[in-house]
Structures are given as C-alpha cells and as structure tokens.
Amino acid sequence: MPQAPRGPRHFAVIGAGMAGIACARTLVQAGHSVTVFEKTVSPGGRMATRSSPFGSFDHGAQYFTVRDARFARALETVPGLCKPWSANAIRVLDAHGRVTEAPLPARESHWVAVPGMSDLVTQWAQPLAAACQLELKTRVTRIERDALDPAGWQLRTEAGEARHVYGGFDGVMLALPAPQAADLLATSGLSPKGLRKLASVDIAPCWTLMLAFPNAMQPDLVTLGPQWNAARSTHHRVAWLARESSKPGRTPTERWTVQASAEWSREHLQDDPARIEAKMLKAFTEVTGIYAAPAHTAVHRWRHARTVKPLGQTHLWDAHTGIGACGDWCIGHRVEDAFLSGLELALAAG
Structure with missing residues (x-):
C-alpha cells in the first residue's frame, strides 16, 4: 500500500x-x-558585503547570472533589488595586465544586488528572522x-x-x-x-584584497587606471579584479576588489594577513598600472571559496x-x- x-x-x-x-x-x-x-x-555566506569609510566591497561573490527558470521566479519576489552590471564584457588579461582577448558581446546579463551582494540573501532571510527562526x-x-x-x-x-x-x-x-x-x-x-x-569534493581557498582610492575623485578624472571594470587575470597571484564603484547603487569612490588565484591562495593559506596584503597590492599594481597609494586596504581569507571538483x-x-x-x-x-x-x-x- x-x-x-x-x-x-x-x-x-x-x-x-x-x-x-x-x-x-x-x-x-x-x-x-x-x-x-x-x-x-548576518546571513549571506559568500554573498558578502563589507563596509568601509569609503564605500562597500563585495568581497565574496562578485555577481550572478540567471539560467534556471526557478531562480528567475524567486528573484521576482524581490523586484528592484537586483540590477544588471555594466561589466558584461569581462576582459581577459595576461600576467602583465594586457588584454589578450577582445571583449565579446555578453551572452547573458551579469547581476548584482543593491546596495550590496549580501542584500539578496538578507532580504530572503527576513521573514525567517521575523518569525524567530534564524539564530x-x-x-x-x-x-x-x-x-x-x-x-x-x-x-x-x-x-x-x-x-x-x-x-x-x-x-x-x-x-x-x-x-x-x-x-x-x-x-x-x-x-x-x-x-x-x-x-570527493574539492574546494579551493581564496584571499581577497580590498582597496579604496578616494583621491581619484577629481573633476577631470573619470576613472583611475584601466578603462575596464572587471577582468580575469592570468597573473600567478591574481585571478579576478573588479572596480566596485562601477556597480549600480554603489558610492562613486574608486574602489577595487582583487581575488587571488586558487593555487596561490592554497600555497599562502596560513600566511600573515599583512604579508598577503603587501604581495597582492604589488600584483594589483603590476596588472592595473595603478601606482597610487590606496587610502584603505583590507584582506579577507575564504577557506572554502571556489569549487575545483x-x-x-x-x-x-x-x-x-x-x-x-x-x-x-x-x-x-x-x-x-x-x-x-x-x-x-x-x-x-x-
């Protein structure tokens, strides 16, 4: 029966x-x-946003795409919370920061939550918190x-x-x-x-560097450094760079998030954060050509970040x-x- x-x-x-x-x-x-x-x-996990005196940093997930109809329907429950990001044409850089592939027309939109990536999960978790179901x-x-x-x-x-x-x-x-x-x-x-x-699962760690350049806010200076907003890099230390201030709903102060490669993050997992900051800042300069000293720096270590297997x-x-x-x-x-x-x-x- x-x-x-x-x-x-x-x-x-x-x-x-x-x-x-x-x-x-x-x-x-x-x-x-x-x-x-x-x-x-707070809720969010790697859908994380960190505040600073110069604006926020999405120091975990940088953006998301929507391919499944069920995810699309769920996003309809929070209308206006997510916005398309203009970094659709993500550059691919060599170890010296030179663009090796011309940006192609975006096959799908890249979305971010506003005012920070953490806000999507926070909004979905709110009814649970209100019902005292979130500890x-x-x-x-x-x-x-x-x-x-x-x-x-x-x-x-x-x-x-x-x-x-x-x-x-x-x-x-x-x-x-x-x-x-x-x-x-x-x-x-x-x-x-x-x-x-x-x-059987293998997940790599990731060191993340956050930088702010408030002195770049000058009337005759549109952006500092490269004229792209996001790029994947083949530099041995750096895998990803994004200009946070280019995302919708963010403050205009020039800010960058830099994520280290999986291999380098594994090798330096237990290093002192100050040493990590210095090495990643040097790599950031090599890739972007930005030699100005940032007014704000911070690093964050994700022990379990990117799925390898x-x-x-x-x-x-x-x-x-x-x-x-x-x-x-x-x-x-x-x-x-x-x-x-x-x-x-x-x-x-x-």
Whole structure:
C-alpha cells in the first residue's frame, strides 16, 4: 500500500548562505517548521558585503547570472533589488595586465544586488528572522540524537561563552562547504550512508584584497587606471579584479576588489594577513598600472571559496537518518548553483 503523506516536520538548517536560506524558504513554503543556525553576525555566506569609510566591497561573490527558470521566479519576489552590471564584457588579461582577448558581446546579463551582494540573501532571510527562526552568531558544534525523542535530533551550539542545546528536529540540513559538513559529521560521530560522497569534493581557498582610492575623485578624472571594470587575470597571484564603484547603487569612490588565484591562495593559506596584503597590492599594481597609494586596504581569507571538483549532483539526502547537505559545491560554484542545491534538497526532504 502507498505510504500516507507525512505531516509538517521541524528541520534544522545549519548555514545561512544562499543554499541554506533557499532550503529553509522552500521547507517553510511546504508547510514545515525550520530553525536556521548561522555562526556569523548576518546571513549571506559568500554573498558578502563589507563596509568601509569609503564605500562597500563585495568581497565574496562578485555577481550572478540567471539560467534556471526557478531562480528567475524567486528573484521576482524581490523586484528592484537586483540590477544588471555594466561589466558584461569581462576582459581577459595576461600576467602583465594586457588584454589578450577582445571583449565579446555578453551572452547573458551579469547581476548584482543593491546596495550590496549580501542584500539578496538578507532580504530572503527576513521573514525567517521575523518569525524567530534564524539564530545568528550561533555555531553548531555537535549533532546528536534527541534526549527526549531518540528518533529525532538535537544540536549543541556555542554563542560566545554561552552553550545551548536545541532539540526536536526531524531532520538536519548541512548548508555548509563540503569539508565543514564532513568535519561536523565526524565530530558528531555520524556517518550517514547518503553523505559519504562529501569527501570527493574539492574546494579551493581564496584571499581577497580590498582597496579604496578616494583621491581619484577629481573633476577631470573619470576613472583611475584601466578603462575596464572587471577582468580575469592570468597573473600567478591574481585571478579576478573588479572596480566596485562601477556597480549600480554603489558610492562613486574608486574602489577595487582583487581575488587571488586558487593555487596561490592554497600555497599562502596560513600566511600573515599583512604579508598577503603587501604581495597582492604589488600584483594589483603590476596588472592595473595603478601606482597610487590606496587610502584603505583590507584582506579577507575564504577557506572554502571556489569549487575545483564538484559533487556532480544537486544535493545529498539520507532519508534513513534525515540528514542532508547542500551548497554550490554540489554542482559548481555559481550563486545560482547554491540556490538550486538548497531548493532541491528541500524538495527531496519535504
């Protein structure tokens, strides 16, 4: 006989990046209850925006594209929040900053959230926060069987010096980078059969440099340095450069975000941030020809940034234990990949 449909359940979602919020939203829309746990101060993950006295920097995901109709429909729920970016013709540079390929007409639009990339996930997470279903600055340290219901799950967490146990979960969704998801399962003494493929995923780190040049704001100077706004580079240290001030809805102060190559970031993962800043600034000068001293510099290390070897499927779900995993690393490294992974995991579980 066919099984009767299950009623509403309570899911824990660990991670409030694009994948985690997409998963949580979909579960709520299906009638389930969720609690989202995020170790940082705000949702977004690598859809991140950092403020400075000179304007903001999208120091994680730089833009996104829209290829799947489901992602397009989701974006319709936040009309006006996302704008096309004029950097459609992204240059390709050699190690000396020379353009090696003429820009081709854009095959698809490149979009950014306004006023910062983090605002898209923040907006989608707002109903969860309003319903007290979003626990920020709360790190999950262990997943274990519920003390009151051995068929369910509870989570041990840290929030500053405080320790807390959240229980009553029918399922747990790991919206984390694959290595972090694997580590949490190992720490918890868990090895769900459906999640053993986590070890096959390879994700590279990324050092990111942020620079501001307020002195470039002069009446007779349109832009500082090159006359392009975004480029991929073959310099051994630098993989990507973007003029943040060229994005819609940003302040006009000349600002650049520079992302290091995966190979260089791996090699220098544990280096002192001041040393990283000096080396990346030198590479930035070599690529752009900008020798002016920036008034503001900052670096950020993403331990898990760009997918090198994806999982090869949209999500992982172990129906026997009720534990799943999602993230852009399942099928790629794009923002839309993260959204679709979270969506598909929620549909599989719900």
